[in-house]
Amino acid sequence: MLGYSTQSMKRILFSLCFVPSLLSAQSPPPAAVARLPRPILVSENSVPQSEALPDNYQLTLTLGDDHGQVVDLTLVVASKQFRATLGDQGNLTFAGTLSPDDSGGMLIAYTLEWQNAIERGNSTEYRSSSTGGSVRLQMGKEVPILRVGNRTARLSIKKFQEPVAK
DSSP: OTTOOHHHHHHHHHHHHHHHHHHHHHSOOOOOOOOOOOOOOOOTTTSOGGGEEEEEEEEEEEEEETTSOEEEEEEEEEESEEEEEEGGGTSEEEEEEEEEOTTSOEEEEEEEEEEEEEEETTEEEEEEEEEEEEEEEOTTOEEEEEEETTEEEEEEEEEOOOOOOO
């Protein structure tokens, strides 16, 4: 055996097997990498028939305040799931599911997430806020889903009507 004693072979094996594991155990853990959600690409054929709705629906989220500033977010959907993210509106994300109910209305389960800018001296910090829940809506009716101070969020739904070409 190449002239190595049993004791030397044990030392070599010890060095090859245990020293690397001891060294790696003392190294700092790798930095956490933030995982960004992958965009969902939806094509006409990618929505399972069980997830499709019988009609197109127009879902409108209206954000406003007592000063008259209003943001309308309108989605037209034909599937039970929806999602919209707007970076220019405080990183607003509105997502959820639609389920028709027996009364001809819609049960909407939703999440609403946004960021508020907070001025701290010469810098601006951003704080995340969110809310979620579910609400039953009748077609063409609007319901307030959130009020914070002078800000409100209202939700409405109706069947989408194609504009008539002239």
